Amino acid sequence: MNLGELYRRIVYLLNRRRIEAELEREMQTHREMLAEMPGEQPRFGNALKLREDSRDVWGWTWLDTGLQDVRYAFRTMTPGFLLSAALILSFGIGLNVTFFQIVNVALLKPLSVRDPDQLVNLQRRSKDNHSNRVPYAAAEFVRANNHVFSAVLTRTHNNLAFGDDASDLVRVAFVSANWFAELGYGPFRGRVLVREVDGQPHAPPAVVISHEMWTGRYHADPAVVGRSVRLNNRAATIVGVARPEFPDLRTLDDPQIWAPITQIDYFLPGSDLKTAWTSDNIDFYGRLRPGITLDTARESLKVIAAEITRQHPEAWETGTYFEPYSGTRHFRTPAEQQQTWTIVALLACLTMLVLFVACSNLSNLVLSRAMTRIREFSIRVALGASRWRILRQVLIEAFVLACVGTAGGMLAGASAVRLFAATTDMPSYVSLSPDAPTAAAALGLALVTMLVVGFLPAWRVSRQDLSTTMKDGGQQASGSMERARLRKLLITAQVAGSCVLLVVAGLMVRGLQRLLLADPGFEFAQVAVLDPELSRTGINGAEARRWWAQVRARIAANPEAAGVAIASHAPVGSSVSESAYPDAANLIVTNMEVDSEFLQLMKIPIVAGRNFVPSDDHRTSIIVSRRLAERMYGSIDVVGKGFPKSKSSKTIVGVAADARIVRMQARNAAEQYSPLNPESYAHYVLVARARQDPARLIAPLRLAARTADDRVLGSPTLLRDEFQKKLRAPRLASLIGLSAGLLALLLACVGIYGVTSFNASLRTKEMGIRMALGSSPSHLMRMLLRQQAWPLLLGALLGMAGAIPIAIVLQREPFFLDSADPLAYAGVLALLAICGGVANLVPAWRAVRADAVSALRYE
Amino acid sequence: MLVLRVLQNEPLHGYAIARRIHQLSSDELAVEEGSLYPALQKLLLKGWVKADWTTSDTGRKVREYRITASGRAQLADEMREYRRVTQAIEALLGSA
Numbered sequence: 001m002n003l004g005e006l007y008r009r010i011v012y013l014l015n016r017r018r019i020e021a022e023l024e025r026e027m028q029t030h031r032e033m034l035a036e037m038p039g040e041q042p043r044f045g046n047a048l049k050l051r052e053d054s055r056d057v058w059g060w061t062w063l064d065t066g067l068q069d070v071r072y073a074f075r076t077m078t079p080g081f082l083l084s085a086a087l088i089l090s091f092g093i094g095l096n097v098t099f100f101q102i103v104n105v106a107l108l109k110p111l112s113v114r115d116p117d118q119l120v121n122l123q124r125r126s127k128d129n130h131s132n133r134v135p136y137a138a139a140e141f142v143r144a145n146n147h148v149f150s151a152v153l154t155r156t157h158n159n160l161a162f163g164d165d166a167s168d169l170v171r172v173a174f175v176s177a178n179w180f181a182e183l184g185y186g187p188f189r190g191r192v193l194v195r196e197v198d199g200q201p202h203a204p205p206a207v208v209i210s211h212e213m214w215t216g217r218y219h220a221d222p223a224v225v226g227r228s229v230r231l232n233n234r235a236a237t238i239v240g241v242a243r244p245e246f247p248d249l250r251t252l253d254d255p256q257i258w259a260p261i262t263q264i265d266y267f268l269p270g271s272d273l274k275t276a277w278t279s280d281n282i283d284f285y286g287r288l289r290p291g292i293t294l295d296t297a298r299e300s301l302k303v304i305a306a307e308i309t310r311q312h313p314e315a316w317e318t319g320t321y322f323e324p325y326s327g328t329r330h331f332r333t334p335a336e337q338q339q340t341w342t343i344v345a346l347l348a349c350l351t352m353l354v355l356f357v358a359c360s361n362l363s364n365l366v367l368s369r370a371m372t373r374i375r376e377f378s379i380r381v382a383l384g385a386s387r388w389r390i391l392r393q394v395l396i397e398a399f400v401l402a403c404v405g406t407a408g409g410m411l412a413g414a415s416a417v418r419l420f421a422a423t424t425d426m427p428s429y430v431s432l433s434p435d436a437p438t439a440a441a442a443l444g445l446a447l448v449t450m451l452v453v454g455f456l457p458a459w460r461v462s463r464q465d466l467s468t469t470m471k472d473g474g475q476q477a478s479g480s481m482e483r484a485r486l487r488k489l490l491i492t493a494q495v496a497g498s499c500v501l502l503v504v505a506g507l508m509v510r511g512l513q514r515l516l517l518a519d520p521g522f523e524f525a526q527v528a529v530l531d532p533e534l535s536r537t538g539i540n541g542a543e544a545r546r547w548w549a550q551v552r553a554r555i556a557a558n559p560e561a562a563g564v565a566i567a568s569h570a571p572v573g574s575s576v577s578e579s580a581y582p583d584a585a586n587l588i589v590t591n592m593e594v595d596s597e598f599l600q601l602m603k604i605p606i607v608a609g610r611n612f613v614p615s616d617d618h619r620t621s622i623i624v625s626r627r628l629a630e631r632m633y634g635s636i637d638v639v640g641k642g643f644p645k646s647k648s649s650k651t652i653v654g655v656a657a658d659a660r661i662v663r664m665q666a667r668n669a670a671e672q673y674s675p676l677n678p679e680s681y682a683h684y685v686l687v688a689r690a691r692q693d694p695a696r697l698i699a700p701l702r703l704a705a706r707t708a709d710d711r712v713l714g715s716p717t718l719l720r721d722e723f724q725k726k727l728r729a730p731r732l733a734s735l736i737g738l739s740a741g742l743l744a745l746l747l748a749c750v751g752i753y754g755v756t757s758f759n760a761s762l763r764t765k766e767m768g769i770r771m772a773l774g775s776s777p778s779h780l781m782r783m784l785l786r787q788q789a790w791p792l793l794l795g796a797l798l799g800m801a802g803a804i805p806i807a808i809v810l811q812r813e814p815f816f817l818d819s820a821d822p823l824a825y826a827g828v829l830a831l832l833a834i835c836g837g838v839a840n841l842v843p844a845w846r847a848v849r850a851d852a853v854s855a856l857r858y859e
Numbered sequence: 860m861l862v863l864r865v866l867q868n869e870p871l872h873g874y875a876i877a878r879r880i881h882q883l884s885s886d887e888l889a890v891e892e893g894s895l896y897p898a899l900q901k902l903l904l905k906g907w908v909k910a911d912w913t914t915s916d917t918g919r920k921v922r923e924y925r926i927t928a929s930g931r932a933q934l935a936d937e938m939r940e941y942r943r944v945t946q947a948i949e950a951l952l953g954s955a
Contacts, residue, residue, distance in 0.1 A: 029919055057900040
């Protein structure tokens with residue numbers, strides 16, 4: 001068919017009504033002329049038939065008959081059937097669409113910045129160390145000396161007090177002045193930061209506020225540009241508002257204010273960020289020049305890194321280099337990439353499983369409908385419908401269902417995503433509205449659904465000898481054993497699918513339960529934490545030690561406080577530094593620097609040796625946890641031994657009981673404690689135990705911090721709140737997993753119920769005869785039940801087998817679920833047995849109770 | 860081919876096409892309406908003819924079919940092909 005022809009066909013389709021009317025008129029004329037002609041017999045065929053033949057030429061007949069089928073499909077589907085099918089499919093497709101959309105935004109879509117493929121994140125690496133940040137000074141050194149970047153971007157972030165309220169903190173990103181230009185974003189109002197102005201050494205303090213902050217705090221006031229604002233008690237001018245979609249390069253970070261990084265010591269007086277070589281204090285990005293690959297950049301930067309090592313040997317050990325990570329992969333390291341994909345693949349399996357269960361359920365429904373309609377089909381065949389037309393009818397019904405399901409799924413997905421964004425505090429620049437890939441995914445799913453839902457029934461119908469079935473009123477055909485086997489197969493699949501989902505949900509729930517009930521090895525309910533972030537305010541060294549002495553004395557004197565200690569990290573919530581030792585393989589060791597009060601305050605008992613005393617030196621003394629001792633030395637009798645075992649540099653003074661300080665779920669975690677380092681006081685946090693209510697410690701802690709130095713912005717937290725925050729994710733996951741599992745189980749039960757009652761209704765005749773011959777109801781019942789027992793059993797077995805690989809993945813990071821939890825498996829089996837049994841028992845009981853003899857009379 | 864042939868000289872309406880074929884073939888060939896109208900639709904689809912409403916000699920509004928350039932080309936092709944085949948058949952019959 002050439003293009004012109006296609007064009008004419010389409011024109012015809014669009015003007016069909018007019019053209020057909022013309023044809024009719026034309027034929028009418030023809031007939032009249034024929035009649036007028038003398039000597040001719042007025043012969044003219046059936047005008048309707050003629051018009052139909054002419055119409056066939058244009059090749060649109062399939063559309064007409066297809067539309068007929070669609071209309072017919074809608075007419076024959078009862079509202080109940082349509083509704084349940086729409087709900088089942090919307091749920092199945094909606095879940096998958098939601099999941100895909102989140103994955104798409106988080107993983108697949110490139111960063112929405114200018115040329116993300118040229119953008120790299122540079123991390124500092126050496127043989128033993130790896131830091132995802134670098135010193136600002138090093139980034140500046142690279143900026144001055146490299147040949148591979150067209151631009152170098154730097155960024156760090158702080159929470160600063162906004163206005164006069166010290167507790168009202170805003171998230172501030174300190175960025176290089178080329179930040180906006182390099183990411184390709186202009187202002188929404190006013191101007192953004194620009195290198196020519198804000199990059200200058202003595203530029204007046206200028207900040208850009210986020211669109212969210214503008215609409216929130218400033219009620220979208222157009223006069224905000226030029227207004228003065230106080231950050232950490234320093235005045236600055238708001239020069240502009242960023243665009244609402246302006247993203248951040250750190251995944252899911254959401255700054256409210258951007259300020260030039262060169263002015264950080266204006267906002268944070270005394271900050272050594274710009275000069276310190278020893279602390280990795282900024283995120284470092286570069287824009288590659290055209291034609292430069294990651295490998296070229298890495299090699300070229302090695303020379304610069306070596307020069308840094310030469311100039312600053314105290315900060316950069318030999319062999320340190322910059323490792324670039326591409327913006328096309330969201331700056332993820334290969335390990336992170338792999339871990340993310342593992343999670344994604346696992347979740348995708350589960351959500352697809354839900355769809356699978358939903359589809360097989362619906363397939364069963366459609367199949368029963370098709371089977372009860374065998375009689376109708378037979379009549380149509382008898383009236384001259386082709387087999388293909390009947391088949392198409394079944395397929396088109398599935399298509400209609402798939403369309404309804406897709407629409408419902410998109411709707412359900414859109415609202416679920418909104419709910420997800422609302423509950424997880426997604427940054428406002430992350431757009432979760434459905435886009436083309438999502439729609440494509442939904443369509444793909446609909447296609448899969450259609451195949452599964454439509455193909456099986458269609459295949460069954462096509463194998464039926466329709467002309468003979470009419471004789472028996474469609475009864476015999478639907479009674480065939482082969483068809484029953486197919487339905488049993490579908491039931492097996494459903495049971496297996498819901499079994500897997502339930503096992504996963506069970507493991508999650510048990511994990512959560514363990515987290516809630518298990519003894520983490522320390523007591524946190526009464527503890528409040530203050531992180532003064534001294535180093536950011538520029539309080540270092542001796543000044544920091546003085547600050548700590550003051551604050552500590554002040555809190556200890558407070559009658560509400562039962563004890564006070566200093567540690568390098570807050571327990572429960574915060575991130576920590578971790579080590580791994582070859583002597584204790586697979587053990588992740590949390591490093592804590594603590595004072596002599598800490599272990600006692602957290603109620604972590606010493607099981608061997610002694611606690612720290614103030615005279616212990618952080619370079620030589622160490623306390624290890626019981627698990628670390630057992631893994632590394634095989635016993636806890638290790639006091640006085642060198643640590644670590646093979647490369648000793650410290651002496652073990654004591655062994656503490658296991659306390660999962662930070663990795664509360666991890667089973668492969670251990671701890672090591674060192675005394676405080678006098679030079680690191682600027683990085684420490686304060687831990688205080690309350691006599692009664694830790695909330696009553698918040699105000700005194702804040703006051704003490706401010707009184708000792710008014711630059712310190714303390715925002716104390718309670719460990720019990722941190723613990724609840726930590727539970728939020730597993731709670732949500734358990735909830736989602738459990739509801740998906742239960743829904744799948746419900747679907748499977750509905751399927752079992754339907755099949756059992758259907759079977760029973762088919763065997764009414766037989767049961768009537770058996771009853772008449774003296775069979776007892778309980779015997780008949782057993783007979784009916786036996787039929788459904790094996791799909792249930794087989795499904796459960798398959799499901800258990802299928803759950804094993806998933807459970808193994810769940811055991812690893814970051815889930816740490818105990819995959820060998822017998823209670824979870826037993827619970828799932830019990831649940832399956834009970835629900836499956838009930839779904840089986842009820843219809844069988846009803847069938848037996850019905851008066852089978854009277855049913856027999858109808859035959 | 861026949862329809863195209865009679866349209867070659869002048870545009871005609873449906874009835875006239877049937878009449879003309881009947882006349883030109885010395886009453887030997889008659890085109891039934893049953894095949895004429897589907898055939899005309901096919902010619903329209905292929906773009907070999909165009910249809911316009913005009914008023915006939917008798918004052919009726921009729922639809923006249925007019926051959927297009929591609930229709931003429933098609934006719935020439937078909938004529939050539941037809942002659943080739945008939946000549947071959949002639950030759951075969953003559954030699955036998």
